[in-house]
Amino acid sequence: xxxxxxxxxxxxxxxxxxxxxxxxxxxxxxxxxxxxxxxxxxxxxxxxxxxxxxxxxxxxxxxxxxxxxxxxxxxxxxxxxxxxxxxxxxxxxxxxxxxxxxxxxxxxxxxxxxxxxxxxxxxxxxxxxxxxxxxxxxxxxxxxxxxxxxxxxxxxxxxxxxxxxxxxxxxxxxxxxxxxxxxxxxxxxxxxxxxxxxxxxxxxxxxxxxxxxxxxxxxxxxxxxxxxxxxxxxxxxxxxxxxxxxxxxxxxxxxxxxxxxxxxxxxxxxxxxxxxxxxxxxxxxxxxxxxxxxxxxxxxxxxxxxxxxxxxx
Amino acid sequence: xxxxxxxxxxxxxxxxxxxxxxxxxxxxxxxxxxxxxxxxxxxxxxxxxxxxxxxxxxxxxxxxxxxxxxxxxxxxxxxxxxxxxxxxxxxxxxxxxxxxxxxxxxxxxxxxxxxxxxxxxxxxxxxxxxxxxxxxxxxxxxxxxxxxxxxxxxxxxxxxxxxxxxxxxxxxxxxxxxxxxxxxxxxxxxxxxxxxxxxxxxxxxxxxxxxxxxxxxxxxxxxxxxxxxxxxxxxxxxxxxxxxxxxxxxxxxxxxxxxxxxxxxxxxxxxxxxxxxxxxxxxxxxxxxxxxxxxxxxxxxxxxxxx
Numbered sequence: 001x002x003x004x005x006x007x008x009x010x011x012x013x014x015x016x017x018x019x020x021x022x023x024x025x026x027x028x029x030x031x032x033x034x035x036x037x038x039x040x041x042x043x044x045x046x047x048x049x050x051x052x053x054x055x056x057x058x059x060x061x062x063x064x065x066x067x068x069x070x071x072x073x074x075x076x077x078x079x080x081x082x083x084x085x086x087x088x089x090x091x092x093x094x095x096x097x098x099x100x101x102x103x104x105x106x107x108x109x110x111x112x113x114x115x116x117x118x119x120x121x122x123x124x125x126x127x128x129x130x131x132x133x134x135x136x137x138x139x140x141x142x143x144x145x146x147x148x149x150x151x152x153x154x155x156x157x158x159x160x161x162x163x164x165x166x167x168x169x170x171x172x173x174x175x176x177x178x179x180x181x182x183x184x185x186x187x188x189x190x191x192x193x194x195x196x197x198x199x200x201x202x203x204x205x206x207x208x209x210x211x212x213x214x215x216x217x218x219x220x221x222x223x224x225x226x227x228x229x230x231x232x233x234x235x236x237x238x239x240x241x242x243x244x245x246x247x248x249x250x251x252x253x254x255x256x257x258x259x260x261x262x263x264x265x266x267x268x269x270x271x272x273x274x275x276x277x278x279x280x281x282x283x284x285x286x287x288x289x290x291x292x293x294x295x296x297x298x299x300x301x302x303x304x305x306x307x308x309x310x311x312x313x
Numbered sequence: 314x315x316x317x318x319x320x321x322x323x324x325x326x327x328x329x330x331x332x333x334x335x336x337x338x339x340x341x342x343x344x345x346x347x348x349x350x351x352x353x354x355x356x357x358x359x360x361x362x363x364x365x366x367x368x369x370x371x372x373x374x375x376x377x378x379x380x381x382x383x384x385x386x387x388x389x390x391x392x393x394x395x396x397x398x399x400x401x402x403x404x405x406x407x408x409x410x411x412x413x414x415x416x417x418x419x420x421x422x423x424x425x426x427x428x429x430x431x432x433x434x435x436x437x438x439x440x441x442x443x444x445x446x447x448x449x450x451x452x453x454x455x456x457x458x459x460x461x462x463x464x465x466x467x468x469x470x471x472x473x474x475x476x477x478x479x480x481x482x483x484x485x486x487x488x489x490x491x492x493x494x495x496x497x498x499x500x501x502x503x504x505x506x507x508x509x510x511x512x513x514x515x516x517x518x519x520x521x522x523x524x525x526x527x528x529x530x531x532x533x534x535x536x537x538x539x540x541x542x543x544x545x546x547x548x549x550x551x552x553x554x555x556x557x558x559x560x561x562x563x564x565x566x567x568x569x570x571x572x573x574x575x576x577x578x579x580x581x582x583x584x585x586x587x588x589x590x591x592x593x594x595x596x597x598x599x600x601x602x603x604x605x606x607x608x609x610x611x612x613x614x615x616x617x618x619x620x
Contacts, residue, residue, distance in 0.1 A: 022437040022438050022439050022441075023437070026436050026437055026438055027437075027438040027439045028438075029432075029436060029438070029522050030432045030436035030437070030438025030439075030441065031432075031438055031439075033428040033429060033431060033432035033436065033522070033526075034428070034429045034432045034433070034438075034444065036425045036428065036429070036492065037425040037426060037428065037429035037492035037497055038429065038444060038448070040425065040488070040489070040491050040492040041448050041451060041492055041493070041494050041497070042447075043466060044459075044463050044466065044488075044489040044490075045448075045451035045454075045459065045493075045494060046447050046448070046450070046451050047462065047466070048458075048459035048460075048461075048462035048463050048466065049450070049451065049454050049458070049459055051459075051462035051465075052458060052459055052461055052462050055461060055462065109356075110356060113349055113352050113353050113356065114353070116347075116349060118347050118349060118350065118353075119346075120350075123357065124353045124356070124357050126602070126605065127357045127360045127361050128357075128360055129601075129605060129608070129609055130360075130361075130364070130598065130601070130602075131360065132547075132601070132608070132612065133547075133594070133597050133598050133600075133601035133602075133608075134594050134597075134598070135550070135551040135553070135568070135569045135572075135593075135594065135597070136551060136553060136569070137553055137569040137570075137572050137573050137593075138569075138572065138590050138593060138594040139363075141572065141576055141586060141587075141590050142363045142364075142366070142367045142587075142590065143363065144576075145366070145367075145370060145583055145586070145587065146363060146366060148583075150379075150381065151378065151379050151380070151381050151383065151583070153366055153383055155381075156381065156382045156383055159382065185360070185363065188360065190612060193609050193612045193613050194612070194613065196613075197613035239615075242455065245455075246455055246456075246457055248457075248553075248554055249553045249554065249569075252553075252557070252573070253573055253576065267457050267554075270457060271457075271554070271558075274460070274461050275464075275557075275558055280461050280465075283461060284461055287457055287458045287459075287460075287461065288458065290455070290457060290458060291454060291455065291458045294455060295453070
């Protein structure tokens, strides 16, 4: 990016050819350049959007011997009456409601603490960033061990402060919270990077001006820093929510949706229906519902975000 | 940021925020180090603890791991867990598969997305806008919504087009991700910020579009290409759900899938599992630590494009 900035900026592209009809030679070149990517994205990105909608109106099933036919809204009706779908939505929303603010608060706190020149700062920052390099599966595997009911170290720490032994991932009332904990840890590095980048973009003169005007540290943070961070906060809220609604890996590895469906989230149920029971039709209906949930939640966030997001430029 | 005088570095004065703290803090509160260390050290311990405990368990004896209360330091260092884990599952194979898949995916993405991104940025061709809109629409749809048809298409491709890209082969992990709408969009945005004069000069000198892209545009785009490469690599390396669906044999598994399988087979042998876990996360951790600056900048870039 710096190279571009150094060379000076212009808005090109349009200037070159505005208002002209595409020339034939340029069309041929253009298509030659675009086609390979377009084929991949078309086949594995665009076509499946329509296809999965079509499948959701059929009884397509890998295992059944009857041929596939259209069944109208039957999958969608079945979904509404499926108690596990209701539970899965509930778990997904509870998870999201805890995970997203959790990561944002941890990330904000760490980023503010790390946004200064101190000795050993690189150690602190590297420790936070390192969580980004660990895969969801590695992360889940470590946390299953940390939270092991019989031999886990967390129960040992609990015993030191007088908390009785917990069942954690084996307990229907605790399992989801353990998954919240492990994923907050896993995403904290990401949030730190985003917030640190935003913090470093805040001009120091604003902060200093506030200090000269007699604003205390907390007031400056609340009135100056936080509003200036709001675009980053909105981005994080949206990004983390989209990822939270798609939670799968940690659930697959640590609980398989159990115990007693306590951690069955939407994507897990969708995967189970599609690739354990091979009910493609029904699973596609769930997939589309997930899509609509994500669209609605994201739209709400952007709308709410516009209210309190402050853009400097 | 003004450089704080050496005497004021300690105490309540913290350099980074540049808050000009009046001298009222007084000598009473002055510590020999910044109080932020008192916040950062515990936070770092919490962040690092899972890693530390992972490594400690991986060199314990099985009996020691299954002791409660646990010993915080192992009495015997048992490195044998590593060869044992290596013998139990072919981690070398998983590593090789992950590496092949990630590197091939990165190269394909750089080539295909650069070509498409350049065309969208600079060339006028029939259907450009429509095609671009369709591509961008796929960005809004989460993978889970399309994974069933993707699976069926991959199956079809394997049977009718290219066996190596079908179900059960690592090609199935590469081909569907060989180009992404994000990559096309990202590079198009970047190419549009480049000054067009160089390209025009090259055209005047008789260079064709491919030469312009290769000789003029791409050399100017190193930061953007590096960002896309880092993000694609991370995504590919850590992907789990898609390999879980399309890979069914141990020989074609990537590290996350191999590790999950390993966990399923040895669910109570914690020392073995943690040794396997260390082996599967170490390569990425090393790459990450070496190229930390690039990865961090790349991740920060997603935030900037998102806002």
